[in-house]
Amino acid sequence: MIFYASVIFLLIILVEIVPFFKEKNKKDGIKASIVLLFAMIPAYLFFSNIKVYSPMYLMYELFMWLGWHYPALG
Amino acid sequence: MLKQSRTISKMQMLFSIACFIQASMLLTSFFTPVGGSSSWLAVISSYLVFAVFTIPLIMLIKNFPDKNLFQINAIVFGKVGGKIVSAIYLIFFWTLSSLNTKDIGVFLQQTVMTKTPTYVTIFFLMFLCAWATRKGLSVVTRYASFFFGVSMIIMIFSFIFSYNLMDFSYFLPILDIEPIRFIQTTNVSLNIPLGEIIFFLMIHPEVRDINKNSGKVVYIGSFMGMLNILLVVIHDTAILGEAGKLFTIPTFETLRMISIGDVLSRVEILFAIMLMLLLFFKISFMVYVTTISIAEILEIKDYRRIAFITAALVYISSYIQFNDSYIHAEFGITVAPLIWTFIEFFLPFLTLMIFIVKQKYKKGSEQTA
Amino acid sequence: MKIFRVILIFTMALFLAGCWDSKEVGDLAIVTGMGIDAGAEKDEIKLVLQVGDMSKGQKDSQGETEPIILDSTGVNIQAAIESLKIQSTRSLYFSHNQVILIGEEQARRGIACFLDWFVRNENTRMEVPLIVAKQDAKAVLQTKTTQNNISAFAVKSMLDNDVAPSFYSKINLLSFLSTHINKTTCPIAPIVVSKIDSDKNTILEIEGTAIFKEGKMIGELGIHQTEGLMWILGQSPKRNIIVKNDDGNAALAIVSSQSSISSDYIDGEFINEVNIKATFRISELAGFKDKHSDNIIPFINDLLKDDMYTKIGSAIQSSKNYKSDIFGFGSALYKKSPEKFEQIVENFDEIYSKSPYRINLEVEVLDTGKINGILTDHQNKG
Numbered sequence: 001m002i003f004y005a006s007v008i009f010l011l012i013i014l015v016e017i018v019p020f021f022k023e024k025n026k027k028d029g030i031k032a033s034i035v036l037l038f039a040m041i042p043a044y045l046f047f048s049n050i051k052v053y054s055p056m057y058l059m060y061e062l063f064m065w066l067g068w069h070y071p072a073l074g
Numbered sequence: 075m076l077k078q079s080r081t082i083s084k085m086q087m088l089f090s091i092a093c094f095i096q097a098s099m100l101l102t103s104f105f106t107p108v109g110g111s112s113s114w115l116a117v118i119s120s121y122l123v124f125a126v127f128t129i130p131l132i133m134l135i136k137n138f139p140d141k142n143l144f145q146i147n148a149i150v151f152g153k154v155g156g157k158i159v160s161a162i163y164l165i166f167f168w169t170l171s172s173l174n175t176k177d178i179g180v181f182l183q184q185t186v187m188t189k190t191p192t193y194v195t196i197f198f199l200m201f202l203c204a205w206a207t208r209k210g211l212s213v214v215t216r217y218a219s220f221f222f223g224v225s226m227i228i229m230i231f232s233f234i235f236s237y238n239l240m241d242f243s244y245f246l247p248i249l250d251i252e253p254i255r256f257i258q259t260t261n262v263s264l265n266i267p268l269g270e271i272i273f274f275l276m277i278h279p280e281v282r283d284i285n286k287n288s289g290k291v292v293y294i295g296s297f298m299g300m301l302n303i304l305l306v307v308i309h310d311t312a313i314l315g316e317a318g319k320l321f322t323i324p325t326f327e328t329l330r331m332i333s334i335g336d337v338l339s340r341v342e343i344l345f346a347i348m349l350m351l352l353l354f355f356k357i358s359f360m361v362y363v364t365t366i367s368i369a370e371i372l373e374i375k376d377y378r379r380i381a382f383i384t385a386a387l388v389y390i391s392s393y394i395q396f397n398d399s400y401i402h403a404e405f406g407i408t409v410a411p412l413i414w415t416f417i418e419f420f421l422p423f424l425t426l427m428i429f430i431v432k433q434k435y436k437k438g439s440e441q442t443a
Numbered sequence: 444m445k446i447f448r449v450i451l452i453f454t455m456a457l458f459l460a461g462c463w464d465s466k467e468v469g470d471l472a473i474v475t476g477m478g479i480d481a482g483a484e485k486d487e488i489k490l491v492l493q494v495g496d497m498s499k500g501q502k503d504s505q506g507e508t509e510p511i512i513l514d515s516t517g518v519n520i521q522a523a524i525e526s527l528k529i530q531s532t533r534s535l536y537f538s539h540n541q542v543i544l545i546g547e548e549q550a551r552r553g554i555a556c557f558l559d560w561f562v563r564n565e566n567t568r569m570e571v572p573l574i575v576a577k578q579d580a581k582a583v584l585q586t587k588t589t590q591n592n593i594s595a596f597a598v599k600s601m602l603d604n605d606v607a608p609s610f611y612s613k614i615n616l617l618s619f620l621s622t623h624i625n626k627t628t629c630p631i632a633p634i635v636v637s638k639i640d641s642d643k644n645t646i647l648e649i650e651g652t653a654i655f656k657e658g659k660m661i662g663e664l665g666i667h668q669t670e671g672l673m674w675i676l677g678q679s680p681k682r683n684i685i686v687k688n689d690d691g692n693a694a695l696a697i698v699s700s701q702s703s704i705s706s707d708y709i710d711g712e713f714i715n716e717v718n719i720k721a722t723f724r725i726s727e728l729a730g731f732k733d734k735h736s737d738n739i740i741p742f743i744n745d746l747l748k749d750d751m752y753t754k755i756g757s758a759i760q761s762s763k764n765y766k767s768d769i770f771g772f773g774s775a776l777y778k779k780s781p782e783k784f785e786q787i788v789e790n791f792d793e794i795y796s797k798s799p800y801r802i803n804l805e806v807e808v809l810d811t812g813k814i815n816g817i818l819t820d821h822q823n824k825g
Binding site: 187188189190198243246247250314315316317320330331 | 461562565620621779
């Protein structure tokens, strides 16, 4: 899966990131790269079987710990 | 600042709202186990609450016909405050996009393509959504009226042909539910199908003449969508009764039982087709909104250049959001109603209030000057 | 760009047709009937599958497909299926299953835990009927009747046609599950038996109704009581009721039948009420020599009412003896008044078994058929 993910990310870089730098729009290119990193890092961690927690999952755990929630079923 | 040109009509927005809400048909399994036989009442009460809570959203559209939600935040909360509030919205849009993407993947795997890995099905879906995003809002919303028509026809058809399976005594006793559970069901029904129209605050500058009759567009579109959800809830409760809360996709089970003269059966595929159309529409719309949100917050001039990146982000996060489907379901009924209410209704209300106060203060200081 | 698009479209059409895991019909073992019998060990079951074989070599002399019976044991259904997979050369396909047969011994041991597989599996359908097999499920599945080689189809047809009680066609996996999870109502299922008739032909017959409680079969209603049950739960239109006494007998076709049940809890007493309104047409009259055209209909009415009271009363009393509310009296009270229901739900079985019942019948014979009165009347008049 890491191989396929790498291929996809490479294609995205070629199609979307590289044109920014070709047009000498470095600023937008860096911003787009940062967004892509937000996708790449969790992807590689996930496919390497390392647990990754999303912001909403962390919010869920926080709210459950604080007791700020509706009653669960059952 | 993103330049959004007026590319779609009010009718397209109306049908887009209807399709968007209808696509949450799959998510009735979140609140029907909580509400039980009173779920249909909770759906009606949630629409009544929505009618009131959505007034700030409509007023924001009327006061800022040329500005999207993030631009409104910048004007009202200032540059830094606006970015913080916009970041909250962005996380919300991204989360919802990925959760809905996960839902369609799970649905396809459970019902239609049981052996195909979700990695493959979601990949192609995301590719299509990104492609549609690059082409613009008019392409994303082009077939909204067609999808709405098809889904209404299929829903009415299934209602008529499963009438012999219905037992309306399953709705009795009425409101035999603890008040907190009814409030919970109403809250979930308010947030999950209805409150998500906050997404449309990012695209209203692209709607022609939106400052006129924006309220009508929102109310009629949401009513049409909600009607379908109500039909689904009534249909499922009348056929499955108490057993309904056991199933992950109750509507699919009820449609499996339809048999028209022993000749026409296995009509659940129609529901699968309808849901795929609607969810594809919803997800591509959400990916579009997430893309322009990222472009707006990061001040990227051309949002089309980050369409595939956003799609990749949504794709990966659909696997990461909640690993356990049980936790996802529990989140949906316990914590999500509170967080979503804050984002979908309280924040826009706060934005409007601050804007009104600022306007009054500005007028007052102009008068004294 | 155009060429790229064309290539893309062709590639997608070639590779995305979804046939990578396709199976030809000949590679499938299409399961037409599933049976669960008691295994040798107490915690084991014997799974019996009736499979319609699609290969040509299995046709009998009349050119019909011969079904194959496969069986294996396991601690649960999936375990039994796994061992069958090793034996079978084809993939088992459950989507066309017509019936679920439970052997009587296994039904008495308990079936609730096995319902999970049927409800959870993506290929099983909730409208499949659930039936108790009198001897064992394998015997019923192996039966080849003169009208139908595949017994699963034969049993399904019996339940769906006009002769069997119409409510039997509604007793499927979903209704069984709904009543099983209900607090007070007990599930029922038809009992089917394989018999040899006087002409030495094998026939399948519905012999009565099984009563379940907490997932186990605890008793049964005979044919007489099942007829009473029919009146309460749903009578089949066009069915004929036979009434007789020492003077003669009559067959009455049901024109229409409406039944309803109601319950109330007043002054510490749980009262059950059955209301039935039915209209009939005389299909056949024989005997009744001392009766004439002007008094035959009221007489038949009374005979009919007596017959119905006896059968309905017998069915209700049987269910009370078993302490099992198979009619839904408890649910009827819950739907009417949840507060009253809460007062009796703790000791419902005991209260139900001792509660009185009322049967209100409105019976009318509307039509005498092609002839007026009785034939003997016309013979006497010459």
